[in-house]
Amino acid sequence: MATAVPAERDAVASGLPASGVVDVVAVGVGPAAAAAGTARVLATAAAAGTPYELVVSAGIGGGFPPHAPLGSLVVADAVTAADLGAETPDGFVPVTALGFGRVTHEPPAALVRELAAASGAATGTVLTVSTVTGSAGSAAALRARHPRALAEAMEGFGVAEAAAALGIPVAEVRAVSNAVGPRDRAAWRIADALAALTEAFGKFTPVLESWNRHD
Numbered sequence: 001m002a003t004a005v006p007a008e009r010d011a012v013a014s015g016l017p018a019s020g021v022v023d024v025v026a027v028g029v030g031p032a033a034a035a036a037g038t039a040r041v042l043a044t045a046a047a048a049g050t051p052y053e054l055v056v057s058a059g060i061g062g063g064f065p066p067h068a069p070l071g072s073l074v075v076a077d078a079v080t081a082a083d084l085g086a087e088t089p090d091g092f093v094p095v096t097a098l099g100f101g102r103v104t105h106e107p108p109a110a111l112v113r114e115l116a117a118a119s120g121a122a123t124g125t126v127l128t129v130s131t132v133t134g135s136a137g138s139a140a141a142l143r144a145r146h147p148r149a150l151a152e153a154m155e156g157f158g159v160a161e162a163a164a165a166l167g168i169p170v171a172e173v174r175a176v177s178n179a180v181g182p183r184d185r186a187a188w189r190i191a192d193a194l195a196a197l198t199e200a201f202g203k204f205t206p207v208l209e210s211w212n213r214h215d
């Protein structure tokens with residue numbers, strides 16, 4: 001499990017069995033820190049001859065109203081970088097349209113189904129941004145470009161890029177702490193979202209422990 005901050009790490013770990021096979025690491029806030037931190041952990045394990053079979057980017061996130069209400073859970077069936085590209089007179093263009101790299105990673109479909117079935121989570125696109133959306137106009141523009149987007153956060157695509165570099169599948173799980181849109185920190189429900197993460201990972205345990213990438 002890769003979270004951004006220790007509070008998310010502790011919330012996820014609280015839902016998992018103490019003597020389990022799942023490691024939880026806080027890798028940092030934002031796509032670059034998340035990619036670097038995840039790559040360090042994965043490469044160290046691989047060099048030691050104990051490679052990871054799966055990486056899950058987990059934490060709180062913003063939900064797109066009304067699709068992902070506060071306290072709800074989202075499991076990504078697509079992990080998409082939303083602001084990796086160029087601003088043009090015709091609007092935003094992703095790097096893929098410029099002939100570079102990738103902007104989406106797809107978690108294993110069977111794993112997404114099992115995680116959602118175990119927790120009642122909604123499934124859809126989770127966007128990764130470097131700048132937290134702060135207006136209704138920006139939120140609407142994101143949804144127009146990504147109509148299946150249910151949530152946004154800041155680490156998933158970075159974690160996914162690190163996992164892909166090591167040939168390891170990735171998943172992303174977000175508990176909704178706030179609505180994507182105008183900045184309103186008084187409306188945040190971080191404690192509720194952290195509690196939802198703990199509850200979710202208690203339900204995920206049998207799925208994570210039994211999931212075999214070759215299924």
Ligand SMILES: O=C(O)c1cccc(C(=O)CC[C@H]2O[C@@H](n3cnc4c(=O)[nH]cnc43)[C@H](O)[C@@H]2O)c1
Pocket residue numbers: 004005029030059060061062063129131132133152153154155177178179180183184185
């Ligand atoms: O200061 C603000 O208005 C503000 C608004 C939303 C998020 C932040 C953060 O600093 C969050 C960073 C942290 O939490 C995740 N997160 C939670 N909600 C969102 C969101 O709406 N958009 C993007 N990221 C979000 C994120 O993954 C980071 O780890 C500040």
